[in-house]
Amino acid sequence: MTDESRTSKAARLFDVRRVIGGLFVVYGVIVTLLGLFDSKAEIDKAQGVRINLWMGIAMLVLGLLMLLWLRLSPPETPEEPPETDNAGH
Numbered sequence: 001m002t003d004e005s006r007t008s009k010a011a012r013l014f015d016v017r018r019v020i021g022g023l024f025v026v027y028g029v030i031v032t033l034l035g036l037f038d039s040k041a042e043i044d045k046a047q048g049v050r051i052n053l054w055m056g057i058a059m060l061v062l063g064l065l066m067l068l069w070l071r072l073s074p075p076e077t078p079e080e081p082p083e084t085d086n087a088g089h
Contacts, residue, residue: 017070024063032056 035053043050 021066028059
């Protein structure tokens with residue numbers, strides 16, 4: 001594997017959009033599932049709103065939008081500094 005492909009792969013792997021999008025999708029799934037199975041007492045505590053369900057869906061949408069943004073606009077590979085020839089130094 002060349003240095004250029006390694007740098008490009010690292011730039012894609014550690015892009016903030018991937019981390020944030022992935023976390024929001026995971027947490028969105030968890031909160032949505034909790035919202036689907038909320039008890040009557042939990043819904044009454046939130047004044048009749050299924051807040052876990054709505055927030056879970058919102059988190060899923062935000063996470064998927066971040067991942068879509070990453071897909072449509074991939075990170076650019078950072079430019080390598082020019083190599084200097086230091087003969088004898």
